[in-house]
Amino acid sequence: MPQLALTEAVFYILLSLQKPLHGYGIIQNVGELSHGRVKLAAGTLYGALNSLVEKGWIDALPENPESRKKEYVITQNGLAVLKEELARLSELVDNGKRILGGN
Amino acid sequence: MRRVIHKLFWIWQLEKEQAWINEMASHGYSLEHAGRLTFEFEETEPNKYIYKEIFLKGGGESAENLKYFKFLEEMGIKVVCYINYPGTCWVYTRALKEEYPDGIELYSDIDSKINYQKVMAGYLIFVIAFTLFAALLNTSIVVSSLLRNNMLMTLNLICAILMLALCVASVIAAVKAFIKIGNLKKERKIHE
Numbered sequence: 001m002p003q004l005a006l007t008e009a010v011f012y013i014l015l016s017l018q019k020p021l022h023g024y025g026i027i028q029n030v031g032e033l034s035h036g037r038v039k040l041a042a043g044t045l046y047g048a049l050n051s052l053v054e055k056g057w058i059d060a061l062p063e064n065p066e067s068r069k070k071e072y073v074i075t076q077n078g079l080a081v082l083k084e085e086l087a088r089l090s091e092l093v094d095n096g097k098r099i100l101g102g103n
Numbered sequence: 104m105r106r107v108i109h110k111l112f113w114i115w116q117l118e119k120e121q122a123w124i125n126e127m128a129s130h131g132y133s134l135e136h137a138g139r140l141t142f143e144f145e146e147t148e149p150n151k152y153i154y155k156e157i158f159l160k161g162g163g164e165s166a167e168n169l170k171y172f173k174f175l176e177e178m179g180i181k182v183v184c185y186i187n188y189p190g191t192c193w194v195y196t197r198a199l200k201e202e203y204p205d206g207i208e209l210y211s212d213i214d215s216k217i218n219y220q221k222v223m224a225g226y227l228i229f230v231i232a233f234t235l236f237a238a239l240l241n242t243s244i245v246v247s248s249l250l251r252n253n254m255l256m257t258l259n260l261i262c263a264i265l266m267l268a269l270c271v272a273s274v275i276a277a278v279k280a281f282i283k284i285g286n287l288k289k290e291r292k293i294h295e
Contacts, residue, residue: 007295009212023177042178043157043209046171047218069177 006085009040009048014074014082017058022069023049057081106132106144113269114230115276117193121156124195128152136184137195152197155180155207158223163192180207191226213291220284227277231270238266 006014009030016029027040049072052058057078061071074082112120124134124142132144133152159168163185172182172194179202185194198207210216241263248256 007212007214023174024179027178039208039211041208041211041215042175042180043219044211044215046174047215070174 003081003084003088005088006081007048008038009044010052011082011085012038012040013045013048013052014057014078017072017074017078020061020071020073022067022071024069026072052078104146105135106146108142108144109140110142111140113272114188115227115272115279117156117158121154124154124156128154128197128200134183134195134197137186139186150200153200153203153206154183154195154197155209157194157196157209158219158226159192159194160190160222161192162187163194168192168194179203188226190229191222212295213287217284217287217291220280220287224277224280224284227273227280230273231277234266234270234273238263238270241266 012030012033013026015033016026021029023042023045026045027042030038030040049058049060053060053072055077056075058072058074061073063070110123112123127134127142127144128147129150131147131149131151133147134142134154135145136143159171161168163182164187175182175196178198180196180198183195183197185192196207210219241259244259245256245263248254248259
């Protein structure tokens with residue numbers, strides 16, 4: 001069965017977690033990647049992180065005793081899902097460009 | 104300097120209460136503690152903090168909510184205090200205004216906005232059931248004592264009227280929440 005589309009928030013969270021980041025770091029990274037367009041809110045991010053850990057797409061790392069902030073990182077499963085989503089998005093973009101004639 | 108103000112806000116007046124607390128903060132009175140009828144403010148520079156009230160499932164001291172509070176704190180959103188109600192809690196949070204100049208927004212996607220409205224609607228249904236029961240109970244006491252002893256139970260009558268008013272207001276608030284949920288679901292069919 002083909003994978004269902006990821007939400008924009010989940011796509012950008014997975015993309016941000018190629019390296020370990022804590023919640024605030026994810027929000028900043030997503031903001032930078034999207035040039036300020038996507039502003040993840042704390043409650044939404046919290047819900048998404050918990051669901052992703054549950055699905056095994058990301059791991060919660062042991063708490064850093066210095067910063068006392070929990071960090072997260074993508075898993076192999078998460079990476080596979082992200083790549084599949086990228087292929088799906090490429091199809092959308094390619095078709096859009098082909099039919100609308102954009103670059 | 105501390106300033107204590109007694110004020111009553113009903114369960115559906117969350118936005119009104121929040122606007123009032125933020126207005127106090129803009130005048131240099133930052134909320135430090137809130138009870139059911141009491142608000143304690145500390146004098147600070149004006150606009151130091153921005154406040155946001157949230158409604159959560161479970162008590163404020165539940166492991167799940169404590170984990171959430173810790174996460175919010177990492178984001179610069181501090182829990183000032185919370186009030187427990189049966190099955191839910193009402194949480195007062197704040198952040199530095201310079202870090203959140205546009206206000207604290209906790210939900211940036213449609214699904215979590217729907218979830219939030221569902222928690223709110225669920226609690227209102229509980230309030231409706233409770234107040235309706237109390238109103239009916241008091242009405243039956245008033246009616247039966249009128250019929251039996253020809254005596255008017257004033258206290259029960261007042262109680263019945265109050266509970267009925269509370270019930271009607273909760274129904275209106277619950278309907279509003281369901282309309283919001285409906286609109287958000289419609290929106291979700293097209294947008295994420």
